[in-house]
Amino acid sequence: MLQADHECSMEEWFDGRVELAERSTHSPLLLHQRDMILQHVPKKEGARYLDLGCGTGFLALGLLNELPDCQVVGFDISALNLGVAKRKTRTKACRGFVPLRGTALMLPFDDSAFLSVFCRAVLIYLFDIPRALKEIQKVLAKGGVFVACEPVFRYPIPKAMCAKIRRHFRVWDNAYRMSRKGMIDWLAKASFSKVEVYEEMECPQFVQDLRDVDRFLHYSPWGTGIWEAGMASGISERDLEDLRKSLYAKALRGKLSFKPLNLYITAVK
Ligand SMILES: C[S@@+](CC[C@H](N)C(=O)[O-])C[C@H]1O[C@@H](n2cnc3c(N)ncnc32)[C@H](O)[C@@H]1O
Numbered sequence: 280m281l282q283a284d285h286e287c288s289m290e291e292w293f294d295g296r297v298e299l300a301e302r303s304t305h306s307p308l309l310l311h312q313r314d315m316i317l318q319h320v321p322k323k324e325g326a327r328y329l330d331l332g333c334g335t336g337f338l339a340l341g342l343l344n345e346l347p348d349c350q351v352v353g354f355d356i357s358a359l360n361l362g363v364a365k366r367k368t369r370t371k372a373c374r375g376f377v378p379l380r381g382t383a384l385m386l387p388f389d390d391s392a393f394l395s396v397f398c399r400a401v402l403i404y405l406f407d408i409p410r411a412l413k414e415i416q417k418v419l420a421k422g423g424v425f426v427a428c429e430p431v432f433r434y435p436i437p438k439a440m441c442a443k444i445r446r447h448f449r450v451w452d453n454a455y456r457m458s459r460k461g462m463i464d465w466l467a468k469a470s471f472s473k474v475e476v477y478e479e480m481e482c483p484q485f486v487q488d489l490r491d492v493d494r495f496l497h498y499s500p501w502g503t504g505i506w507e508a509g510m511a512s513g514i515s516e517r518d519l520e521d522l523r524k525s526l527y528a529k530a531l532r533g534k535l536s537f538k539p540l541n542l543y544i545t546a547v548k
Contacts, residue, residue: 289404292450295356297335297412301363304337309399312428312541313341315479316397319426324348326394327417327543331383332356332401336376343373343459350375356382365385386414393418397426403453415508419548425471426545431457431478432500433538435526438516447512448501453547461543471546478540490528 293300302311316338320328326349329338334352342351353368353376355361361378368376381387383405396415406412415425432454434441445452459476466474486492496519501508509519529535 285371289450289516290356293334293355294359296346297357297359297363300333300360304335309337312399313338316399316428317341317345320395321424322346323394326350327392328352329354329388329393329396331396331398331415332404333364333378333510334360337368338341338397338399339364339376339408340367340373343375345366345465347372348375350377352377352379352388354379354381354383354386356380372536384414386418388418390417391423392509393423394420395424395426399428400430402427402429403457404450405453407456408453409465409468412465412471416469416471416548421548423546423548424447425466425548427543428455429502429542430454431540431542433540434500435493435529435535435537436505436522440509440518440522443514444501444508444512447545448508451500454500457542459542462544464546465534466546471548473544473545473547475545479543480538480540483524486530486537489527489530491537492523492530492535495526496523500539 322345324346328342328349328351330336330342330351330353333339333355336353339351339353342349353361353364355364361380364376365378384407385403396419402408402411419425422444432451445455459478462476463474466476481527495547496506497504499505499508503511505522512515526535541542
């Protein structure tokens with residue numbers, strides 16, 4: 280797929296999900312991720328920060344709350360997400376927020392411009408993650424820190440079904456490909472030092488409650504749930520019903536595990 284096509288469809292995808300994005304930032308899980316990210320961001324009043332793929336301003340607002348005199352560039356490909364971020368930061372306390380539209384694959388900033396670059400659930404959407412990491416490294420000041428949290432999916436869906444859904448919902452593909460080791464290699468190739476990447480399990484590992492299976496079927500990485508995502512990808516209702524039965528059976532035997540992980544990343548220039 281051409282780069283331009285990919286990025287247009289990405290922008291459309293996120294423009295269409297701005298309300299969902301905004302709503303999800305109020306969940307305990309995401310608030311926990313925000314705390315974990317901001318905890319590793321070096322704090323200095325007056326410094327410049329880059330919230331890469333800022334969406335509706337979730338991380339930027341968190342940082343400005345702690346450091347009202349810093350400047351945070353909120354950078355995103357989606358005009359609609361940036362619009363919401365702008366509205367939310369129209370307060371005196373957020374005067375340091377600077378919204379800017381563009382792509383993470385070509386950052387329009389001077390070298391060494393930021394004390395820290397941070398992001399949450401953004402790298403997984405990029406069709407060239409190593410290139411983005413090189414861009415990030417360039418715009419960081421010497422000793423500056425890149426901090427990120429990215430989801431990794433290991434879900435119990437039959438391989439063929441998963442492949443079909445992934446082909447349909449290409450935006451999620453990297454979340455299946457990404458690994459701790461791969462990320463460490465990319466960061467090293469982008470000339471980062473002091474790289475740390477660790478995984479944190481997001482949900483209970485073993486599922487015994489059948490309601491968790493239903494939650495999984497109706498709310499999933501594909502935003503719409505495996506059921507709806509499966510139907511949209513051309514999977515028959517009968518195959519989905521069989522999937523539900525097999526997940527129930529495994530759960531009842533205590534043998535069903537979901538593995539939604541988050542990769543927490545810190546890397547120094
Ligand atoms: C899941 S949202 C996360 C938003 C925000 N970081 C948060 O934590 O709420 C992913 C964001 O990445 C943005 N994005 C996707 N591809 C991008 C690209 N190539 N360059 C810049 N932003 C991009 C999307 O528009 C979207 O706002």
